[in-house]
Amino acid sequence: MLCVEHWREADKVSHVSDRFLVSGGARLHGEVSVGGAKNSVLKLMAASLLAEGTTTLTNSPEIADVPLMADVLRGLGAVVEIDGETVTIEAPAEPKYHADFDAVKQFRASVCVLGPLMARCRRAVVALPGGDAIGSRPLDMHQAGLRALGAHSSIEHGCVVAEADALVGAPIALEFPSVGATENILMAAVLAEGETVIDNAAREPEIVDLCVMLQQMGARIEGAGTSTLTVTGVERLHPTTHRVVGDRIVGATWGIAAVMTRGDVTVNGVNPHHLQLVLNKLVDTGARVETHPNGFRVSHDRRPTAVNVSTLPFPGFPTDLQPMAIGWASIAEGMSVITENVFEARFRFVEEMVRLGADARTDGHHAVIRGIERLSSAPVWCSDIRAGAGLVLAGLVADGVTEVHDVEHIDRGYPHFVENLRSLGGEIERVTG
Numbered sequence: 528m529l530c531v532e533h534w535r536e537a538d539k540v541s542h543v544s545d546r547f548l549v550s551g552g553a554r555l556h557g558e559v560s561v562g563g564a565k566n567s568v569l570k571l572m573a574a575s576l577l578a579e580g581t582t583t584l585t586n587s588p589e590i591a592d593v594p595l596m597a598d599v600l601r602g603l604g605a606v607v608e609i610d611g612e613t614v615t616i617e618a619p620a621e622p623k624y625h626a627d628f629d630a631v632k633q634f635r636a637s638v639c640v641l642g643p644l645m646a647r648c649r650r651a652v653v654a655l656p657g658g659d660a661i662g663s664r665p666l667d668m669h670q671a672g673l674r675a676l677g678a679h680s681s682i683e684h685g686c687v688v689a690e691a692d693a694l695v696g697a698p699i700a701l702e703f704p705s706v707g708a709t710e711n712i713l714m715a716a717v718l719a720e721g722e723t724v725i726d727n728a729a730r731e732p733e734i735v736d737l738c739v740m741l742q743q744m745g746a747r748i749e750g751a752g753t754s755t756l757t758v759t760g761v762e763r764l765h766p767t768t769h770r771v772v773g774d775r776i777v778g779a780t781w782g783i784a785a786v787m788t789r790g791d792v793t794v795n796g797v798n799p800h801h802l803q804l805v806l807n808k809l810v811d812t813g814a815r816v817e818t819h820p821n822g823f824r825v826s827h828d829r830r831p832t833a834v835n836v837s838t839l840p841f842p843g844f845p846t847d848l849q850p851m852a853i854g855w856a857s858i859a860e861g862m863s864v865i866t867e868n869v870f871e872a873r874f875r876f877v878e879e880m881v882r883l884g885a886d887a888r889t890d891g892h893h894a895v896i897r898g899i900e901r902l903s904s905a906p907v908w909c910s911d912i913r914a915g916a917g918l919v920l921a922g923l924v925a926d927g928v929t930e931v932h933d934v935e936h937i938d939r940g941y942p943h944f945v946e947n948l949r950s951l952g953g954e955i956e957r958v959t960g
């Protein structure tokens with residue numbers, strides 16, 4: 528019943544939205560530094576619950592989701608402090624097992640407290656998360672994994688409820704290399720009895736980052752970065768200090784912006800190996816790409832050439848960069864086919880691109896885009912973080928001033944977005960309310 532009451536309360540909260548005014552025409556140039564990955568830090572914060580005491584995360588990105596996750600953890604009994612790019616989390620001896628519903632409903636990554644709570648408390652009640660409008664996001668694989676470890680799990684009154692007398696290691700084969708399911712099962716398995724083997728595990732760099740931190744905490748994990756993770760449960764973990772891996776999605780966004788605006792941008796703070804396929808695609812558009820150990824430089828001096836893109840789990844082309852790929856395809860020379868294989872509704876934002884004049888149509892998993900020389904400004908609406916960033920990039924190559932509404936989505940994943948874009952010569956202004 529508790530869940531239902533909280534959701535009703537949330538409905539009463541009114542929503543005021545900010546917008547960006549983006550002027551088209553500037554060629555981006557200069558250097559930009561990228562912070563820690565959103566898709567890593569939120570999981571690392573949840574993982575800190577696994578060990579009583581103070582865990583410190585450095586290189587944390589200053590994005591809206593970090594304080595939201597801090598609130599989730601506070602609701603579970605942790606003391607959390609955020610000081611710029613440093614987050615300290617003092618996890619309690621006995622965490623509460625009810626995740627705070629008001630915070631949980633606001634963002635998808637909150638569901639990653641499920642694994643740590645099962646590991647520490649053997650029970651968890653977590654409201655079904657909110658998050659991006661990119662399609663149905665069930666938790667069946669998370670639940671199946673916990674059941675394999677010996678838990679009962681059901682959905683009750685809008686919450687995932689899980690309980691176990693004991694967690695016992697088991698072989699678990701995932702139907703799909705789900706990032707979230709891999710993480711939750713991993714975090715439950717590190718304190719289970721015996722050995723868990725996760726087959727068809729996700730291999731994203733953020734999962735490797737989580738494995739590295741868990742290993743520093745004393746967990747026994749083999750196979751990080753491969754599709755088979757072998758976890759031997761230990762009795763307890765200890766807190767640690769860890770630097771969050773650089774955000775490859777943010778880094779690639781700036782690289783793609785360079786391609787679209789015929790600019791020259793150097794991105795620091797990202798491992799270029801995490802973007803191998805994306806950088807290869809940029810080369811296919813005619814861009815010059817140079818890599819260095821901590822980043823890369825992308826430059827382009829003419830209209831990009833059309834290239835086909837198909838999203839897949841890592842090391843494939845990231846679904847989170849699909850909106851940006853549609854952006855570059857919309858002004859490329861030739862026709863591109865963009866195929867979305869991960870989220871069923873991620874093409875919703877293409878309607879907004881059409882408002883900007885893109886010659887794009889979608890059919891199921893495919894979008895066919897005939898590039899045109901220039902887009903034309905219009906009011907557009909962000910439906911999620913990445914679609915929002917994609918629309919801003921499109922605004923940079925549209926005639927006139929594009930109004931991008933609901934930019935709070937962008938705040939959830941891109942730290943200092945306006946400042947960074949301006950530092951590269953982009954013309955953008957934020958209008959509040």
Ligand code: UD1
Pocket residue numbers: 565566567569635636663664665666667668669670703704705706707708840846847869870871
């Ligand atoms: C994470 C990322 C998101 C990224 C996505 C794929 C975070 C906070 N978010 O999301 O930015 O786009 O990985 O790289 O890290 N699925 C099921 N059942 C499940 C779990 C997933 O059917 O139990 C499906 C999803 O609906 C989706 C696909 O599997 O179609 C991939 O989802 P998943 O890899 O789990 O993505 P998230 O962890 O939610």
